[in-house]
Amino acid sequence: MIEIKHLTKDFGSLRAVDDVTFNVRRGEVLGFLGPNGAGKSTTMKMLTGFLAPTSGTASIAGHDIENDGMAAKKKLGYLPEGAPAYSDMTPAAFLEFIADIRGLTGDKKKARIAEVVRLVHLEAVLHQSIDTLSKGFKRRVGLAQAILHDPEVLVLDEPTDGLDPNQKHEVRALIRSMAPNKAIVLSTHILEEVEAVCTRAIIIARGKLLFDGTPQELLSRGPLDEVFRNITSTPSRAAVS
Amino acid sequence: MKNVWTLARRELSGYFATPVAYVFLFFYLVFMGVMPFALGGFYEREQADLVPFFQFHPWLYLFLIPAVSMRLWAEERKSGTVELLMTLPVTLWQMVLGKFLAAWFFTGLALVLTFPMVITVNFLGKPDNGVILASYIGSFLLAGGYLAVGSLFSASTKNQVIAFVLTFVVGLLFVLAGHPFVLDWVTGTVPAAVTDAVRSFSFLTQMNTISGGVIDVRALTYFGSLIVACLIGSGIVLDMKKAA
Numbered sequence: 310m311i312e313i314k315h316l317t318k319d320f321g322s323l324r325a326v327d328d329v330t331f332n333v334r335r336g337e338v339l340g341f342l343g344p345n346g347a348g349k350s351t352t353m354k355m356l357t358g359f360l361a362p363t364s365g366t367a368s369i370a371g372h373d374i375e376n377d378g379m380a381a382k383k384k385l386g387y388l389p390e391g392a393p394a395y396s397d398m399t400p401a402a403f404l405e406f407i408a409d410i411r412g413l414t415g416d417k418k419k420a421r422i423a424e425v426v427r428l429v430h431l432e433a434v435l436h437q438s439i440d441t442l443s444k445g446f447k448r449r450v451g452l453a454q455a456i457l458h459d460p461e462v463l464v465l466d467e468p469t470d471g472l473d474p475n476q477k478h479e480v481r482a483l484i485r486s487m488a489p490n491k492a493i494v495l496s497t498h499i500l501e502e503v504e505a506v507c508t509r510a511i512i513i514a515r516g517k518l519l520f521d522g523t524p525q526e527l528l529s530r531g532p533l534d535e536v537f538r539n540i541t542s543t544p545s546r547a548a549v550s
Numbered sequence: 551m552k553n554v555w556t557l558a559r560r561e562l563s564g565y566f567a568t569p570v571a572y573v574f575l576f577f578y579l580v581f582m583g584v585m586p587f588a589l590g591g592f593y594e595r596e597q598a599d600l601v602p603f604f605q606f607h608p609w610l611y612l613f614l615i616p617a618v619s620m621r622l623w624a625e626e627r628k629s630g631t632v633e634l635l636m637t638l639p640v641t642l643w644q645m646v647l648g649k650f651l652a653a654w655f656f657t658g659l660a661l662v663l664t665f666p667m668v669i670t671v672n673f674l675g676k677p678d679n680g681v682i683l684a685s686y687i688g689s690f691l692l693a694g695g696y697l698a699v700g701s702l703f704s705a706s707t708k709n710q711v712i713a714f715v716l717t718f719v720v721g722l723l724f725v726l727a728g729h730p731f732v733l734d735w736v737t738g739t740v741p742a743a744v745t746d747a748v749r750s751f752s753f754l755t756q757m758n759t760i761s762g763g764v765i766d767v768r769a770l771t772y773f774g775s776l777i778v779a780c781l782i783g784s785g786i787v788l789d790m791k792k793a794a
Contacts, residue, residue: 393630
């Protein structure tokens with residue numbers, strides 16, 4: 310469902326993403342791991358068509374994001390870094406706007422909005438302007454927006470950042486429940502999250518893909534944080550399975 | 551087209567969800583109401599027309615319009631919502647057009663709210679209402695031209711102050727190009743054809759033609775092509791930022 314081939318991004322002389330290639334199939338939840346500034350968000354921005362790659366291609370459900378962007382974006386739900394939303398709107402108005410753009414109408418629209426509001430628990434703040442919401446609620450508004458049209462491909466940049474432990478647990482359960490019918494990529498720097506929700510893990514550092522395998526493979530190498538440190542701190546020991 | 555409408559509606563609701571719209575409308579109407587009387591000699595002229603009213607529009611728009619246009623893109627970029635917008639299934643042109651139309655509609659609304667001027671002048675005498683209507687259309691086109699310039703600069707930066715200042719300066723150039731101050735200076739130094747070209751590029755010249763009661767093809771072409779060119783420019787700038 311997601312195909313990334315030799316994706317590279319230069320910002321001036323800095324190579325933020327360096328020849329990254331991977332695929333995600335339906336039913337997979339791919340955890341995107343890496344230290345801050347590793348290139349996780351940049352890769353996601355290219356995959357979702359916000360940034361144009363310096364070289365390489367990305368496609369969603371068979372549609373190239375650069376050449377066939379509209380078709381690709383229709384199949385995509387995206388939670389950008391920091392969960393941006395129009396702060397002067399209420400979650401209700403914001404979701405209405407997204408539903409209109411997504412082409413949802415009438416009863417279908419009402420039903421989908423009600424459904425996502427229930428899934429991410431927005432009932433209490435539905436008519437309160439977004440800039441007055443806590444970080445956790447803002448994140449959930451972003452998540453609601455991403456899953457509103459029940460997309461086949463879901464790209465989530467740090468979906469549980471700013472949530473309390475209970476909310477984290479709920480969002481992870483939500484992601485797991487959606488997993489069978491979608492291809493999901495999520496970035497995180499919480500290592501336990503990979504174990505909890507992901508069927509596959511990728512580690513990138515300094516723009517390079519250093520590990521691609523199951524969470525079990527990662528765990529079998531020892532304590533997760535130690536393995537992570539080993540992989541991301543020694544550029545020469547690329548371990549791609 | 552449906553997407554353009556959805557985007558325009560969202561943009562417009564953003565104006566009214568914050569004090570922006572009300573503060574703008576308040577000062578717009580205060581300036582528009584005070585200028586003809588304080589500086590335009592509305593009563594002293596003893597003529598039933600709105601020339602003292604419309605002659606200030608190019609000057610008032612200089613700082614009122616950038617206040618609307620500066621937020622078009624700069625705010626989206628600053629708050630990060632531009633990333634959300636650009637990954638939704640809408641084309642760049644739908645976004646550029648939707649935002650522009652929202653801003654244009656908003657300034658149109660402000661313009662319509664100056665209707666007491668029309669009532670006043672009709673109460674005091676017998677003005678040529680055809681000329682007044684033409685002047686309103688001219689002022690609306692002028693606002694569109696300014697807004698398109700503003701859209702271009704707002705797309706270029708995430709700083710609203712920079713967007714405001716650049717739009718103001720370029721707007722000033724467009725206005726001054728038709729001012730005697732500039733024309734007198736140009737006339738002496740370059741061929742007459744150049745003087746004419748400079749003059750015809752000015753907001754003032756175009757507004758004056760229309761205020762005479764004639765909406766001619768040249769004025770429509772002028773504002774039309776200025777708007778189209780600046781909106782295409784906005785799109786190109788936004789597309790370049792994507793590759794940056």
